[in-house]
Amino acid sequence: MLCQGNPLTQSGQFGRRGFLMAGAAGGLGLSLPDLLMRQAAAEMKQYDFIKARAKSVIHIFLPGGLAQQESFDPKPYSPLEYRGELGTTKTNTGEVFCNSIPKLAQHADKYCVIRSMTHGEAAHERGTHNMFTGYKPSPALQYPCFGSVVSHEYGPRNNMPAYICIPNVPNEFAGTGYLPSSYGGFALGADPARDNFQVRDLNLAGGVDAERFARRKEALERINQRFVSSTTADNVGAMNTFYERAYDLLDTPSAKEAFDLSKEDDKMRDRYGRNQAGARMLMARRLVEAGSRLVTLTYGGWDMHTNITSGIKNSMPALDQGLSVLLEDLTERGMLDETLVMVTSEFGRTPKINNDAGRDHWPKVFSVMLAGGGIKGGMIHGASDATATEPEIDPVSPADLASTMYHLLGIVSDKELMAPGGRPIEIVDGGKLIKDIIS
Structure with a gap:
């Protein structure tokens, strides 16, 4: 957790407590630049403390x-x-x-x-x-x-x-x-x-080779770019993100292979x-x-x-x-x-x-x-x-x-x-x- 009284969030933006503290600091004669400098220093120390272990x-x-x-x-x-x-x-x-x-x-x-x-x-x-x-x-x-x-x-x-x-x-x-x-x-x-286990949607459809897949991806990106730019609806933006990540996954053999339990040794299974x-x-x-x-x-x-x-x-x-x-x-x-x-x-x-x-x-x-x-x-x-x-x-x-x-x-x-x-x-x-x- 952040140091008690720290008005900055992890992203460096003010949280609710931060505005209150900034106002209080100003009343005590501490300028906003001074406050930000002190808090930045505290943030750096705190980030060292919360360095990821996992x-x-x-x-x-x-x-x-x-x-x-x-x-x-x-x-x-x-x-x-x-x-x-x-x-x-x-x-x-x-x-x-x-x-x-x-x-x-x-x-x-x-x-x-x-x-x-x-x-x-x-x-x-x-x-x-x-x-x-x-x-x-x-x-x-x-x-x-x-x-x-x-x-x-x-x-x-x-x-x-x-x-x-x-x-x-x-x-x-x-x-x-x-x-x-x-x-x-x-x-x-x-x-x-299951004996016939297979992750859905991780294989190309029948008759679609790598070249055809690339053409489809390029065409979809052009359509999505125009469509997404015309709306702010969350589900539309999310769907575009899902497509992009799905393509990344399909394009990465090592990632696809992670879902394949048959790659594991029988003794391990x-x-x-x-x-x-x-x-x-x-x-x-x-x-x-x-x-x-x-x-x-x-x-x-x-x-x-x-x-x-x-x-x-x-x-x-x-x-x-x-x-x-x-x-x-x-x-x-x-x-x-x-x-x-x-x-x-x-x-x-x-x-x-x-x-x-x-x-x-x-x-x-x-x-x-x-x-x-x-x-x-x-x-x-x-x-x-x-x-x-x-x-x-x-x-x-x-x-x-x-x-x-x-x-x-x-x-x-x-x-x-x-x-x-x-x-x-x-x-x-x-x-x-x-x-x-x-x-």
Whole structure:
């Protein structure tokens, strides 16, 4: 975040606080040039502090609400109706996790678990909004998701889409919000776990060779230039941007190849697991390796109101294997230090097992996992109470998590972006940096 009282935004323009401070400084006899010089110096020092630690983010979202008790925050000493039927396992750092994640437990030195995530939204849609934007839902404004903000701030790299969704844009809150629609996510359109998987629109139509493709591109550019110059409509400009980026992608063999899982060794594909979790995580690694800045993937359905024990036993093994191998693979390739892996869900589950042997929605406390990209490995941040009912120490809000993620990417989280009508909106409002988890 910017230094307290800094009136300049990251772009060097005045924010709302800046105008107030400039006026106050003038009243004290400080001239505007003096103020700007002092603030410029402060900015330079601050930019050194927020130098990016992560080049990319892999955001693994587990829709439905992952139970903290059956994953990263078991309560072995609470009564059975609270702790559930599953047991525990020791991690390689001496902590205790649920025995549903034995492989991840042996990689606990590579990641941090936040056991004190909390917010107040018990509905799926509202909780998902929190965890994709860092904001509480508002009827007045749709906020942009993490991927769209990162795309807006940094743009494409190596002709790869800056923000990619596997397999599709996961929900209505994973979009651009008030930002132009050109910062939307590129969706694969199909599940990479399928045997006949192929990303839509990445191959030339039948009978179109490179020369014909170039002629078509030139003709379209001439038409678009005239059309776009005659209107200010966002969707028209966005479509032109999409065409330009699509052409860049089609013209870049290495970028196209990143979407082709058949280029991976069979042993690596087996290692991740030939299932949805494994294939999606392997694809995510390929995409950030090729240059994408933020990849969002979803896996499973964790809204286990009934028979949670069998639900966890069915869904967790593939996640446990795929995520463990992703951490191993990124480490072996020297990529983990510059790739932030973030595992979230919209909320947790109720402290007490219900009458249907399941758990219901519970946003008061749940767990999130972070690895790489400047995160300390082998630590637990915060804690829930004895029955996983509420945070006991160091509560963390979605705004805090978002601010920390942006900080690791080198993005000033309270920088103001412009909403329709010229209204300045901070990327994150009021989030605190979780300093203890940063290496």
